[in-house]
Amino acid sequence: MAIHFISDLHLADDTPELNRLFLDTLQAWQGRIDALYILGDLFEYWVGDDDDSPFLEAPLAAMRAFAAATPLYVMHGNRDFLLGEGFCLRSGARLLDDPTLIEAHGRRCLLSHGDALCTDDAAYQQFRAVSRNPQWQQAMLARPLAERHAIARQARQQSEMAKQQNGLTAISDVTAPAVEALLAEHGWPTLIHGHTHRPAMHRHRKSERWVIQDWHGDRGGYLRLDAAGIASLPLSAAN
Numbered sequence: 603m604a605i606h607f608i609s610d611l612h613l614a615d616d617t618p619e620l621n622r623l624f625l626d627t628l629q630a631w632q633g634r635i636d637a638l639y640i641l642g643d644l645f646e647y648w649v650g651d652d653d654d655s656p657f658l659e660a661p662l663a664a665m666r667a668f669a670a671a672t673p674l675y676v677m678h679g680n681r682d683f684l685l686g687e688g689f690c691l692r693s694g695a696r697l698l699d700d701p702t703l704i705e706a707h708g709r710r711c712l713l714s715h716g717d718a719l720c721t722d723d724a725a726y727q728q729f730r731a732v733s734r735n736p737q738w739q740q741a742m743l744a745r746p747l748a749e750r751h752a753i754a755r756q757a758r759q760q761s762e763m764a765k766q767q768n769g770l771t772a773i774s775d776v777t778a779p780a781v782e783a784l785l786a787e788h789g790w791p792t793l794i795h796g797h798t799h800r801p802a803m804h805r806h807r808k809s810e811r812w813v814i815q816d817w818h819g820d821r822g823g824y825l826r827l828d829a830a831g832i833a834s835l836p837l838s839a840a841n
Contacts (some may be wrong), residue, residue, distance in 0.1 A: 603635050603636045603828070604635050604636060604827060605635065605636050605637050605638075605639065605706055605707075605826075605827045605828070606631060606635050606637075606638050606639070606825070606826055606827075607638075607639045607641060607713070607794055607824060607825040607827070608627075608639075608640055608641070608814060608817075608822065608824045608825075609640065609641040609642055609643060609679070609715070609795070609796025609797070609814040610642065610643045610679070610797065610799065610814070610816035610817060611643065611644050611645075611816075611817045611822065612643055612645070612646040612681065612817065612818075613646060613661060614645065614646035614647075614657070615655060615656075615657040617646070619819060619820035620817055620818070620819070620820070620822075621657065621660065621661060622820075622839065623817070623820055623821075623822060623838070623839055624661055624817075625661065625664045626839070627837060628665065628667075628668045629664070631668070631672070632667065632671050633671040635672060636673070636706070637672065637673040637675065638668070638672060638673070639676075639677070639698070639713060640674075640675065640676045640695070641679075641714070641715055641794065641795060641796050641814065642678060642681075642682070642700075642715030642716070642796055642797060643679030643681045643682060643715070643796065644676060644679070644682055645681060646681055646758060647681050647682065647754040647757070647758060648681070648682035648683075648685050648689070649747065649750035649751055649754050650686075650688075650742075650743050650750060651684075651685070651686045651688025651692070652747060653747065654747075662692045662693050665693040665694055665695055666692070666693060666694040667694075668694070669693065669694030669695055670694065673696075674694060674695045674696070675695060675696050675697075675698050676689075676693070676696070676697055676698065677697070677698040677699075677700050677702070677713065677714075677715055678697070678700060678715065679715045679717070679796070679797065680715065680726075680730065683733055683734065684739060684742070684743065685697060698713065700714050700718065701713060701714040701784065701788070702714075703788055703791060706827060707828055708829075709791075709792055709827065709831075709832075710788075710789070710791035710792065711791055711792045711794055711827070712785070712788050712791045712792065712793045712794070713794050713795070714784070714793065714795040715796060716776060716795030716796055716797030716798055716813070718780075719776035719780040719781055719784065720774060720775060720776055720777070720797070720798070721776075721777045721779070721780045722772065722775075722777055723773040723774060770798075770800065774798065775798050775800060776795075776798060778806070781793065781806055781811060782806050782807065785806055785807075785808075785809050785811075790807065790808040791809065792809060792810045792811075792832070793806075793809060793811040793812070794812045794825060794832075795811070795812075796816065798813055799816045800813055801813050801814060801815040801816070801823060803832075803834070812825055812832055812834070814834075815834065815836070817837075820838060820839040821836065821839075822838075823835060823836050823837055824837060
């Protein structure tokens with residue numbers, strides 16, 4: 603069989619087509635692949651494992667059913683970095699460190715969300731360092747749920763405004779020095795990541811770097827790893 607990798611779904615209460623595509627995809631793959639890795643930003647935002655938003659019921663139930671038949675792994679992204687053990691209990695998924703090195707089908711693969719590699723974006727890297735601090739996270743999770751939702755909605759609005767004004771900027775992409783330092787540290791495996799919304803395959807000296815297709819509207823994409831190698835494939839509601 604094969605291993606599948608997806609990233610940057612950004613599921614939310616106002617993305618019904620994406621939510622349906624995720625449910626249909628899990629159903630189609632359940633028991634038919636070796637494992638599924640979700641490499642960050644499964645949700646547009648995650649305000650804590652106590653979130654009782656009604657739209658979460660369906661994807662979490664689908665993930666539990668999927669995980670009962672097929673190994674399911676999830677990595678934190680820059681939008682859902684507060685995923686914790688409560689999420690694992692609700693979804694059946696296992697959380698991964700970023701980065702994580704795996705070996706399958708004769709290939710060593712280093713998995714990452716990718717945001718830590720965007721080192722030209724100094725402001726974001728500063729926020730990333732703060733938001734991954736356990737004390738900062740404890741303070742955030744101690745706030746009332748409604749307040750956390752308000753903070754997340756405001757951050758989402760600011761992000762969307764910046765995208766509309768600036769589009770994909772150079773500083774929102776990974777940098778070659780950061781990528782090659784990470785690859786060298788781990789012995790030059792194949793790097794697989796998301797985050798940048800720039801799906802492609804790149805070569806870095808001894809290695810390949812595959813960027814996963816992000817999801818939007820009713821379409822997305824995934825990487826398939828099997829004995830034949832890695833392939834980038836589309837997903838849509840019509841599939």
